[in-house]
Amino acid sequence: MSAPAPLRAALARDQLIAALREADKLVVVTHEHPDGDALGSLIATQLILTQLGKDSVLYIVDGEFPLPYEYGFLGLPGHISAPPTDLAERTLVFLDCGNIDRNPAAAALCIPGAKILNVDHHHDNTRFGTVNHVDAEASCTAEIVWGLMGALGAELTPQIAEALYVGLLTDSGSFNYDSTSPRSHLMAAELIAAGIEVHRIYRRVYEDVPYAKLALLARGLSRVERYDDGRLIVSQLSAEDFAGAAAESSYSEGVIDHLRAVRDTVMAALVRDRLDPTGAAELTSDGARVRKVSLRASDDRVDVSAIARELGGGGHRAAAGFTTSLAWEPLVAFLRAALERQLGA
Ligand SMILES: [Mn+2]
Numbered sequence: 190m191s192a193p194a195p196l197r198a199a200l201a202r203d204q205l206i207a208a209l210r211e212a213d214k215l216v217v218v219t220h221e222h223p224d225g226d227a228l229g230s231l232i233a234t235q236l237i238l239t240q241l242g243k244d245s246v247l248y249i250v251d252g253e254f255p256l257p258y259e260y261g262f263l264g265l266p267g268h269i270s271a272p273p274t275d276l277a278e279r280t281l282v283f284l285d286c287g288n289i290d291r292n293p294a295a296a297a298l299c300i301p302g303a304k305i306l307n308v309d310h311h312h313d314n315t316r317f318g319t320v321n322h323v324d325a326e327a328s329c330t331a332e333i334v335w336g337l338m339g340a341l342g343a344e345l346t347p348q349i350a351e352a353l354y355v356g357l358l359t360d361s362g363s364f365n366y367d368s369t370s371p372r373s374h375l376m377a378a379e380l381i382a383a384g385i386e387v388h389r390i391y392r393r394v395y396e397d398v399p400y401a402k403l404a405l406l407a408r409g410l411s412r413v414e415r416y417d418d419g420r421l422i423v424s425q426l427s428a429e430d431f432a433g434a435a436a437e438s439s440y441s442e443g444v445i446d447h448l449r450a451v452r453d454t455v456m457a458a459l460v461r462d463r464l465d466p467t468g469a470a471e472l473t474s475d476g477a478r479v480r481k482v483s484l485r486a487s488d489d490r491v492d493v494s495a496i497a498r499e500l501g502g503g504g505h506r507a508a509a510g511f512t513t514s515l516a517w518e519p520l521v522a523f524l525r526a527a528l529e530r531q532l533g534a
Contacts, residue, residue, distance in 0.1 A: 198322075198324065201320060201322045201323070202322050202337075204320045205306055205308065205320050205322040206340045206341060208304065208306055208320055209238070209282075209337070210341065212279075214278050215246075215279055215281070215282055216245070216247075216248050216273055216276070216280075216282070217231055217238070217245060217246070217248070217282045217284060218249075218281065218282070218283055218284070218298065219231045219249075219283070219284045219285050219295075220285055220287070220291070221292045221294075222253065222439075223249070223256065223285075224257070224359060224360075225257075225260060225355045225356055225358065225359025225360065225394065226285050226330050226355075226357075226360035227284065227285045227286075227330070227356075228260045228263060228352075228355065228356075229263070229329075229354070229357070229359070230285050230330040230331040230333075230352075230356050231247060231285075232247070232265065232266065233334050233352040234282060234334055235247040235266050235267050236348055236349045236352065237334070237341065237349060238282075239267065240343055240344065240346070240349075241341060241342070247265055247266065248272065248273075248294075248298070249268060250271075252294070252466075255439075256439075257439040257442065258437075259395070262393045263351065263352055263355060272297065277300060277302075280306060281304065281305045283295065283305065283306065283309070283317075283318065284308050285329075285330035285356075286309060287311030287314045287315065287503055288313075288314070288503050290315070291502075299317075304320075305317065305318040306318055307320065307321045309322075309323050309330055309333075310324055310326075310330050310332070310368075311323070311325070311505060312325035312505065313504070326368075327372075328357065328361040328368040328372075328373045329356045329357050329359075329360030329368075329373075330356060331353040331355075331357050331360070332356075332357060332372065332376055334353065335353050335376050335380075345379065346383070347383055347384040347385060350379075350384065350385045351380075351385050353376070354377070354380045354387075355390065355394060357373060357376060357377060358390065358391075358394060361373055364377070366507065367507065368505075399436075401434050401435045401436040401437075401440060402436060404433075405430065405436040405444070406443070406444055406447070407434075408426060408430040408433065409424050409425075409430075409441065409444040409459065410424070410444075412424045412425050412426070413448065415451075416521065416525055417525060417528070419453035419454060420454065420455040420528060421457075421525055421528050422448045422456075422458070423448075423460065423524065424448060424459055424460070425459070425460040425480075425517065426441055426444070427462050427478075428464055428469055428478075431464060431468060432468055438461070438464050441459065444459055445457050445458075446485075449487050454487050455487060455488040455490075455491055455532070456484060456485065456487070456493060456496075457484070457485045458483065458484050458485075459482070460520065461480060461481045461482075462478050462479070463478075463479040463481055463512065473514045477516070479512060479513075479514050480515075481510060481511075481512050482500075482502075482510060482511050482513060482520070483509075483510045484496060484497055484504070484508070484511075484524075485507060486507045486508075487507075490531065491506075491528065491532065492531065493505075493506065493507065493508065493509040494509040495531070496509070496524070496528070498511075499527060500512075500523070
């Protein structure tokens with residue numbers, strides 16, 4: 190019989206701390222198309238391990254660049270873009286990565302015998318690590334990293350605090366999502382006391398918006414469709430929309446929040462063409478467009494991660510996503526049916 194969940198969680202945390210203490214050489218990685226929490230927890234962990242005197246590198250492949258402009262101010266300490274030659278000697282630390290199968294570059298690091306430390310807050314984390322510290326109650330992975338610092342004897346520098354705050358701010362929806370807890374605010378208080386400039390970070394992350402992002406939003410809002418008395422609201426952005434707006438793929442971030450906020454919405458979906466390096470639509474071998482679908486729930490009854498998993502994706506109850514080559518009409522039909530199933534209709 191396995192141990193009860195809280196005990197298992199405490200054991201995993203102890204195992205993680207012991208493994209981090211023990212390791213001399215590490216490589217820190219996160220999920221594909223990293224967001225604010227992925228980058229914030231990644232950078233903070235890299236800084237913490239380096240501060241503790243360890244030889245740590247931060248691995249992000251070239252294909253991920255340019256990173257979203259709003260996180261550019263953080264810098265990438267110890268960044269490498271090819272697997273380290275001494276990979277076999279390094280402990281792998283995965284941050285904010287719920288499913289290793291969706292990150293081929295990171296999965297390629299997992300050579301036989303690799304020590305894999307999996308630190309995450311996705312409730313559907315596939316527990317691919319040799320140590321799995323998964324805390325689904327945490328508002329962000331940065332909150333978990335922050336919670337480890339005391340036990341590791343790490344000092345909260347302004348640079349670490351800034352990276353952690355970006356993770357906290359972005360993954361908690363500026364302290365507005367359900368996952369925001371007293372602990373999230375205690376963390377924020379400690380980060381502010383450590384010297385971060387809250388307003389400056391807000392400006393960097395949420396303002397300083399390239400005009401192309403506004404132009405892309407306008408296109409997204411012009412393609413909105415509503416179904417089933419507005420319970421489902423969907424929009425799409427094609428490769429042509431990105432090109433027409435001169436927008437990078439990350440500029441679609443935030444469009445879905447406008448959809449979710451509409452009255453009567455139960456689930457919002459944004460469907461985007463995946464772009465190849467030239468900005469053209471990525472195609473399957475039989476010529477279909479590969480699309481990324483982001484889902485947001487605005488109703489507690491709905492678990493959008495379960496809907497995303499039906500097509501090979503995943504995420505959180507209120508925010509999830511998947512990739513598909515379904516055409517628009519069957520895709521909308523799938524979303525409508527999946528939502529009705531969730532609502533028990
Ligand atoms: Mn996260």
